[in-house]
Amino acid sequence: MAMELEAGDYGAFMEKFELLPPQSEQQLPLHGLTFAIKDIFDISGRVTGFGNPDWARTHAPAAATSPVVLATLAAGATSVGKTVMDEMAYSINGENAHYGTPTNPCAPDRVPGGSSSGSAVAVAAKLVDFALGTDTGGSVRVPAAYCGIFGLRPSHGLVSTENVTPMSQMFDTVGWFARDLSTFSRVSNVLLPLPADNTTKQPLQFTIPKDCFEILGSLKDQTYQILNASVTKRFGEAVDNRNLGEFVSNNVPTIGKFISDFSESEAPSVPALSVISYVMRCLQRSEFKANHAEWVKTVKPNLGPGIRERVYEAIISADGPMEDFHALKTEFKSALSALVKDDGILAIPTVPGSPPKLRMEAGALENFRARAFSLLSIAGLSGFCQLSIPLGVRDGVPVSVSLVARHGADRFLLSVAQELYGTLKEETKKAWSSSQSSL
Amino acid sequence: MAMELEAGDYGAFMEKFELLPPQSEQQLPLHGLTFAIKDIFDISGRVTGFGNPDWARTHAPAAATSPVVLATLAAGATSVGKTVMDEMAYSINGENAHYGTPTNPCAPDRVPGGSSSGSAVAVAAKLVDFALGTDTGGSVRVPAAYCGIFGLRPSHGLVSTENVTPMSQMFDTVGWFARDLSTFSRVSNVLLPLPADNTTKQPLQFTIPKDCFEILGSLKDQTYQILNASVTKRFGEAVDNRNLGEFVSNNVPTIGKFISDFSESEAPSVPALSVISYVMRCLQRSEFKANHAEWVKTVKPNLGPGIRERVYEAIISADGPMEDFHALKTEFKSALSALVKDDGILAIPTVPGSPPKLRMEAGALENFRARAFSLLSIAGLSGFCQLSIPLGVRDGVPVSVSLVARHGADRFLLSVAQELYGTLKEETKKAWSSSQSSL
Numbered sequence: 001m002a003m004e005l006e007a008g009d010y011g012a013f014m015e016k017f018e019l020l021p022p023q024s025e026q027q028l029p030l031h032g033l034t035f036a037i038k039d040i041f042d043i044s045g046r047v048t049g050f051g052n053p054d055w056a057r058t059h060a061p062a063a064a065t066s067p068v069v070l071a072t073l074a075a076g077a078t079s080v081g082k083t084v085m086d087e088m089a090y091s092i093n094g095e096n097a098h099y100g101t102p103t104n105p106c107a108p109d110r111v112p113g114g115s116s117s118g119s120a121v122a123v124a125a126k127l128v129d130f131a132l133g134t135d136t137g138g139s140v141r142v143p144a145a146y147c148g149i150f151g152l153r154p155s156h157g158l159v160s161t162e163n164v165t166p167m168s169q170m171f172d173t174v175g176w177f178a179r180d181l182s183t184f185s186r187v188s189n190v191l192l193p194l195p196a197d198n199t200t201k202q203p204l205q206f207t208i209p210k211d212c213f214e215i216l217g218s219l220k221d222q223t224y225q226i227l228n229a230s231v232t233k234r235f236g237e238a239v240d241n242r243n244l245g246e247f248v249s250n251n252v253p254t255i256g257k258f259i260s261d262f263s264e265s266e267a268p269s270v271p272a273l274s275v276i277s278y279v280m281r282c283l284q285r286s287e288f289k290a291n292h293a294e295w296v297k298t299v300k301p302n303l304g305p306g307i308r309e310r311v312y313e314a315i316i317s318a319d320g321p322m323e324d325f326h327a328l329k330t331e332f333k334s335a336l337s338a339l340v341k342d343d344g345i346l347a348i349p350t351v352p353g354s355p356p357k358l359r360m361e362a363g364a365l366e367n368f369r370a371r372a373f374s375l376l377s378i379a380g381l382s383g384f385c386q387l388s389i390p391l392g393v394r395d396g397v398p399v400s401v402s403l404v405a406r407h408g409a410d411r412f413l414l415s416v417a418q419e420l421y422g423t424l425k426e427e428t429k430k431a432w433s434s435s436q437s438s439l
Numbered sequence: 440m441a442m443e444l445e446a447g448d449y450g451a452f453m454e455k456f457e458l459l460p461p462q463s464e465q466q467l468p469l470h471g472l473t474f475a476i477k478d479i480f481d482i483s484g485r486v487t488g489f490g491n492p493d494w495a496r497t498h499a500p501a502a503a504t505s506p507v508v509l510a511t512l513a514a515g516a517t518s519v520g521k522t523v524m525d526e527m528a529y530s531i532n533g534e535n536a537h538y539g540t541p542t543n544p545c546a547p548d549r550v551p552g553g554s555s556s557g558s559a560v561a562v563a564a565k566l567v568d569f570a571l572g573t574d575t576g577g578s579v580r581v582p583a584a585y586c587g588i589f590g591l592r593p594s595h596g597l598v599s600t601e602n603v604t605p606m607s608q609m610f611d612t613v614g615w616f617a618r619d620l621s622t623f624s625r626v627s628n629v630l631l632p633l634p635a636d637n638t639t640k641q642p643l644q645f646t647i648p649k650d651c652f653e654i655l656g657s658l659k660d661q662t663y664q665i666l667n668a669s670v671t672k673r674f675g676e677a678v679d680n681r682n683l684g685e686f687v688s689n690n691v692p693t694i695g696k697f698i699s700d701f702s703e704s705e706a707p708s709v710p711a712l713s714v715i716s717y718v719m720r721c722l723q724r725s726e727f728k729a730n731h732a733e734w735v736k737t738v739k740p741n742l743g744p745g746i747r748e749r750v751y752e753a754i755i756s757a758d759g760p761m762e763d764f765h766a767l768k769t770e771f772k773s774a775l776s777a778l779v780k781d782d783g784i785l786a787i788p789t790v791p792g793s794p795p796k797l798r799m800e801a802g803a804l805e806n807f808r809a810r811a812f813s814l815l816s817i818a819g820l821s822g823f824c825q826l827s828i829p830l831g832v833r834d835g836v837p838v839s840v841s842l843v844a845r846h847g848a849d850r851f852l853l854s855v856a857q858e859l860y861g862t863l864k865e866e867t868k869k870a871w872s873s874s875q876s877s878l
Contacts, residue, residue: 003520010542010564012557014478014488016520021467021512025460029513039453049453067633073460074468081442081455103449118451125449160633193632194506194599 028076083118097304113143140175156383467515522557536743552582579614587837595822
C-alpha cells in the first residue's frame with residue numbers, strides 16, 4: 001500500500017508504504033511442527049531433571065525458560081514434552097538405569113546413543129517433527145547417527161545455552177534433530193543467527209582424510225568410497241585425502257608433549273586424534289568438576305552403572321597440565337582453520353561403527369568409546385560445526401557420515417549438505433546394492 | 440496440559456505436556472510497533488536507492504528482502520516506508536542534495552547526521568517507533584547523537600548484512616534507532632543473536648579515558664564529570680581514567696610506523712586515535728573502491744557537494760601499505776580487548792560536539808569530521824559494539840555519550856546502559872541546572 005509523502009514528514013522518507021507482520025500463526029516459520037525438549041533445558045515452573053532422580057529431587061522448578069525453547073515456540077512450533085537423557089549428560093551411550101533406555105527405532109537391540117537419547121528417539125520414531133538436544137562431547141551427533149536421523153552440533157557459542165544445565169561450558173552446545181533436511185533447515189533458520197553476509201554457497205575444497213575412516217570397523221572402505229564418489233560427482237573437484245593425524249601432528253606443536261603416550265594405542269587408532277580426544281576429555285572433566293563436584297559430594301546421588309564411575313572419577317581427579325591443554329586447544333583450532341579454510345568441508349565418520357548392543361560389556365564399550373571420541377573431538381575441541389547425515393539402514397543398523405565446517409559456518413555447512421545429500425543417497429544405494437553385506 | 444506417557448512412546452519421554460506457540464499476532468514481540476527502513480536495505484520488488492538518483496535509475500528492483508527486515512516484520516512490527524540517506528553512505532553529515540536534507544527535529548538549523556539521516560529523523564520526530572540504519576564509519580551513531588535518540592552499532596558481523604548494499608564489508612554493520620530504552624531493547628532482542636550464556640550483567644570495570652573527552656569542544660569537562668559521577672554512583676567502583684591514546688601507542692606496535700605523521704595535528708586531537716582513524720578510512724576506501732569503482736566510472740553519477748569529492752578521490756586513490764593497515768587493525772582489536780576485557784565498558788563521546796550547522800563551510804566541516812572519526816573509529820576498527828545515549832537537549836542542541844563493549848557483548852552493553860541510564864539523566868540534570876550555559 002503506497003502512501004503520500006507529507007509536509008509533516010520532516011523530509012525523512014524516500015517512499016512511504018506499508019509492510020505488514022504475519023497476520024496469523026499460520027505464517028510463522030515453524031507453524032504445524034511439534035517438538036520435544038531434552039530434560040536439560042529449563043522450562044519455567046518445571047524441574048529440570050538432568051537425567052537423574054536425585055538431581056530432580058534436589059533442584060527447584062526453573063524460574064525461566066531457555067531462550068532456545070522460547071524462540072522455537074515463538075516461531076510457531078508446539079512442544080509435546082521433555083525427553084529422557086543420560087545422567088548428568090555424562091555418556092554418549094543412551095542407557096538410563098532410572099528412567100529406562102529409550103528404544104532405538106532403527107535397531108531395537110542396540111543403544112539409542114546419548115546423552116540426548118530421548119530427543120533422538122522421539123524424532124526417529126516420528127513422535128515429533130524435531131527435537132532439541134545438547135552436545136558437549138557428542139550428545140547430539142552420536143544419537144543422531146545411531147537413530148538414523150540428522151543432528152547438528154552448531155559452532156560453539158553460536159546458539160544460546162542460557163538456562164540450560166551446564167556440563168562443561170567450554171564445549172557445551174545446543175543442537176537439534178530432524179528426519180529430513182527440509183524440516184532441519186526450517187528449525188536451523190530459527191535457531192542459528194541471521195546469515196551474516198552473502199557468503200558463497202559452494203564448497204571450494206573437500207577434505208576426506210583416509211585415516212579417519214580407518215577408525216571405522218568393517219564399513220570403512222565402502223563409506224569412504226561413497227563419500228569420495230559423491231563429492232567428485234556433485235562438485236566435480238579434486239578431493240584432498242591427506243591423513244588428518246599427520247596434519248595435526250605437524251601443525252599442533254604442543255601435541256609433541258603427549259603423543260608418545262598414545263602411539264602404542266590399540267588399533268585402529270590415530271595417535272594424534274587420541275591426543276586431541278584426551279585433552280578435550282581432561283578439559284571437560286575439569287569444568288564438569290568445577291560445576292558439579294559440590295553437588296555430588298553433598299547429595300551423593302544414586303548414579304547408574306557406567307555413569308557412576310566416570311562422575312566420581314571426574315570429581316576426584318587432578319587437573320593435569322592445564323596450560324598445555326589450553327595451548328593445544330588454541331593451536332588445534334588454528335590448525336584446523338588453516339586446513340578447512342572459510343569455504344572448505346571436512347568429511348569424517350560420525351561414530352566408529354554400528355551402535356553397540358544394549359548392555360554391552362564395559363571393556364568393549366570403553367574401546368568403542370575411545371575410538372568415538374577420536375572422531376567427536378575434532379569438532380569438539382575446535383568449536384567447529386558438525387552435521388551427522390544418515391545414509392540409511394543396512395543389515396539392521398544405521399550408517400551415517402558427518403560434514404564439518406569452520407567455526408561460524410553453520411549455514412554454509414547446511415547448504416553444502418543440501419547440495420550433496422541426493423548424490424550421497426544415490427551413491428549409497430549403488431554401493432550397497434552391488435556389494436555383499438559386510439556384517 | 441499434561442498428557443499420559445504411553446507404550447508407543449519408545450520410552451523417549453520424561454513427561455508429556457503441551458507448550459503452545461503464540462496464538463495471535465498480539466503476542467509477537469514487536470506487535471504494535473511501526474518502523475522505517477534506510478534506503479540501503481533490499482525490499483523485494485522495490486529498487487534500493489542507496490541515496491542517489493543515478494544509482495536508483497541503473498539498478499533493478501531487489502529480488503529478495505533483507506533478513507533483518509524480514510525478522511522485524513516476522514516479530515510483528517509494521518514498516519511505514521524507506522528513508523532518505525547520504526549518497527552511497529559516504530558521509531556522516533546527513534545532507535542530501537537530491538532528495539533534500541531531512542529536518543533534525545532537535546535542532547532544525549543543524550544537520551541531522553548521516554548516512555542514516557532519514558531513519559534517525561523519522562524516530563526523533565515520532566513518525567515511527569524505531570528505524571533500521573547501517574553504520575560503517577558512524578552512520579547510526581552520528582545521526583543518533585545529533586537527533587537526540589538511542590542508536591546502536593552492533594559488533595561487526597553479528598547482525599546480518601545480507602541484501603544490504605555494501606559500503607565496505609570489513610566495517611559494515613546494521614544498526615537501529617529508538618527514542619527510549621524499552622523499545623530499543625524489544626528491537627534488540629529480535630535482531631541480536633540469542634544470548635550465548637549466563638554472562639554477568641554487572642560491569643566489572645569502567646574506563647572513561649580523559650583524552651577522548653578533550654576532543655570535545657566546550658562541553659568536555661561537564662560531560663566527562665557527568666559520566667564519572669554516574670558510574671561511581673551507580674556501580675560504586677573506581678573508574679579508570681587513563682588516556683586511551685597512550686594505551687594505544689604502547690600496545691599497538693604498528694602505530695609507530697604512522698604516528699609521526701599525526702603528532703602535529705591541529706588540536707584538540709589524540710595522535711594515536713588519528714592513526715586509528717586514518718587506517719580505518721584507508722581500509723574502508725579501498726573496499727569501497729573494489730565495490731563501486733566500476734559503477735562510478737561507467738555511470739558517472741551526479742553526486743552532491745562533499746560526496747562527489749570523496750567518492751572520486753576514493754576510486755582513484757592508491758591503496759597504501761595494506762599489510763600494515765591490516766596488522767594494525769588486528770593489533771588494535773587485540774589491545775582494546777585487553778583493555779576492555781569481557782566485562783568492561785569504555786565510555787567516550789559519540790561525536791566531538793554539537794551537530795554542525797546546515798551548509799557549513801567545507802574546511803570547518805572537515806576539521807570536525809576528522810575529530811569525529813578519531814572517536815568513531817575506536818569501535819569501527821575494533822569491531823566492538825557501541826551505543827549512543829542521549830543526555831538531553833541543552834541550549835537547542837542535543838548532547839550524548841557512548842558506551843562501548845567488546846566484540847560480541849552487545850546484550851551486556853545494553854544491560855549496562857539500562858542500569859546506568861537513570862543515574863546518567865539525574866546527574867545530567869544536576870550538572871546542567873547548577874552550571875551556566877556553556878554555549
